[in-house]
Amino acid sequence: MSLNALLAISIPAFLGIVSLLVLHVYKQRLAPVTSVQESAQWSLWRLLLSSWLTLFAELAIIRWIAVEVRIFSYFKNMALLLCFLGFGFGCAIAKSRRRWVSAAVSLLAILTIVRGPLRSHAGIDLLSQRLGASADAHVWHTQATNLTDFLLAALVCGGLMLLITTVFVPLGQEVSRQFDAARRPLDAYSWNLAGSLLGILTFFIVCRLMWPPTLWLPVVFIGFGMLQVSRAEQWLLAGMALPAALLLYEPATTYHFASWTPYQQIEYQRTHIDGINEPAGGSILVNHDGYQWIVNLAPDFVSRHPSLLKERIEDNPYNLPFRFAMPHPSVMIVGAGSGNDTAAALRNGSSAVDAVEIDPAILNLGRREHPEHPYDSPKVAVYVEDARAFLKRTRVHYDLILFGLLDSHTQLSDYSNMRIDNFVYTEEAIGEAKAHLNRNGILFVKFQVDLPWVGKRIYELLTQTFGKPPLVFHAGSSYTALATCFVISPSSRVEEALAADSRLALLAGQQPQFVHSRAVPITTDDWPYLYQKDSRIPRVFYSVGFLVILLALGMYGQIPHVRTHRPSLFFFVMGAGFLLMETLVISRLALYFGTTWQVNGFVIAALLCTLLVSNLIVERWGDRLRSKWVIMGLLASLAFAYTAPFNRIQGAATLAGASAALVFSVPVFCAGLLFATQFRRTASPSTALGSNVLGAVLGGLLENLSFVTGMRALLLVVVVLYLVAAVALRRLPRRLESAIGASASEA
DSSP states (O other): OOHHHHHHHHHHHHHHHHHHHHHHHHHHHHHHHHHHHOOOOOOHHHHHHHHHHHHHHHHHHHHHHHHHSHHHHHTHHHHHHHHHHHHHHHHHTTTSOOOHHHHHHHHHHHHHHHHTTTOSHHHHHHHHHHHTOOSSBOOOSOOOOOHHHHHHHHHHHHHHHHHHHHHTHHHHHHHHHHHHHOSSHHHHHHHHHHHHHHHHHHHHHHHHHTOOHHHHSHHHHHHHHHTOSSHHHHHHHHHTHHHHHHHHOOOOOSSEEEEEOSSOEEEEEEEEOTTSOOEEEEEEEETTEEEEEEEOOOHHHHHHOGGGOSSOGGGSTTTTHHHHSOSSOEEEEESOTTSHHHHHHHHTTOSEEEEEESOHHHHHHHHHHOTTOGGGSTTEEEEESOHHHHHHHOOOOEEEEEEESOOOTTOBOTTSSOBGGGGTSSHHHHHHHHHTEEEEEEEEEEEOOOSHHHHHHHHHHHHHHHSSOOEEEEEOOSSSOOEEEEEEOSSSHHHHHHHHOHHHHHHTOOOOGGGGSOOOOOOOSSSOOTTBOSSSOOHHHHHHHHHHHHHHHHHHTTSTTTTTSOOOHHHHHHHHHHHHHHHHHHHHHHHHHOSOHHHHHHHHHHHHHHHHHHHHHHHHHGGGOOHHHHHHHHHHHHHHHHHOOGGGOOSOHHHHHHHHHHHHHHHHHHHHHHHHHHHTTOSOHHHHHHHHHHHHHHHHHHGGGHHHHOSTTHHHHHHHHHHHHHHHHTTHHHHHHHHHHHHHHHO
């Protein structure tokens, strides 16, 4: 390790450790001041700021930790559940001394641990590999067999989980205190939703601008400082933003730099030919893991530097698809990335190329850095869009549709267990791709198959869709991992290409062993888990779920007077049902509008706006609403959503998507009405809020049932949860009579 690299690691880590010691020393001194000066008086600005900060910090930590520690990337909803758990625990101890210093210590400790001792990503990956010792899910390349290693990894992971949870405890305390102090709890809840909406919109602006965590994570410390009572606390906690920024700082050079896209972190390392200053491309890392090389395969460049390629240029995986296609083909590239496949299409005389790439940063990197500049060609049309959404929208038919090593194996969406590319490798997606092929068109899929059953799944998908098996073979390269190629056509075009090219037939003659292995379940839009072997919950999910439950039980035991302040079953179950329903809405709409950050942001914002509308209606006409009719409407709308045949709606994909959005908005609206109706009557808003948030943790764990049942069947789980809520509602009226009477006397 160079001296500069050593200093880059040690100095920020040292500052982080010193800051932790300062916080620890002053923690006891600040505690008495805090307990005396804290006030339970209603403050709109404190409620708005704490609500805004809760959502902003939640999204910021989820995004950052998923990049730095891979296990949180594979189980990103785990970080979300930890945020909910900490916030819910804070609601349960709302009357206790607020734990701002503990939250700041925890957040700074996370940054110091991950960016200091564990900054070597080999160490972070080792942590993930040891905890992911499961053969029934393709998560990491190696699996641990040593129980000691597994327990050590679980201990470290559990420590990080505890720290994340602790960050959100004082935010839950602050919001709950404002709810209890408000004369009208429903108004406070509406302002809470408005602040949360602003937090989401703020973070999505950060994503749009592609700012690094150096700018947005220190904001959490500044927000903590603004919520303090004394000037000393304000300066102490806000001052922690400086060491946090230093810990997160990523130095850049001309030849190596990083950027944060709306989906992931990208690092790029430029390469030049030894001895001369001729650019040869470079390497791209995504979330600190190898992604692809930008390579120069222009004939004049290769002829000048023949030693760069070990294979024949025509046998290179980027050139191979065009040896099967018709001359001068029209091409669609799914996952165009930095432009290697697009450059190959132009080199091989393609008449038109539609390049589809979801990540604008990778696309822009290709525009700037690719030596062949393929995206500057007038033959190329670029679409920054989700591949599945583009397949639904386009009316064009192609001679070649190329899936260009599309694999986001380390990337999950924020609110579900599905990976971004999973809706691309499904039976319905392959069927849509087939429908866009010309009569002699070719579907060419390149994939890095690390486990045989993953390759077998893609093989079965193509076989079932086309009614015949695809041609499968391996294609090696000097600069990338071994690619497995799947080639198929509705006609006999593949066989004709092999007959006309003996060298191609020789290259494609050896089939991989997995072709003859046992069949595995194919992926569908309802069960899109490409990297899950069977219809069961992976064992590693039980390990992670156990850690979450253990953490929840430990916190539950810390609640003062726990026997007399039990969570409300009604609000608890409502939280579980709503999180499951939110997950379903996001995943279903992603099918029609794309699994993009814009769609996710719009859906979440729309859900919050729907809840705000529900609050306004309850505030104005709440006395006329009858809970039994709201429950009947909720259950009926869920039943309709379960049976609605969205895939049979004729016309554009946006019409089906709009129909799905309308259908799912009804149960969301009804759930909002039911929650708001009871929340305005509750004697303890903080207990209700805490129960609701803790219920969301259960909903997140129940989400894993989709590995067994599929996504659609989760609606039945939601129905069961709301039925339990209806039963629990019958126990509420007696408890609420005193609160209603008190409200009436105040009015």
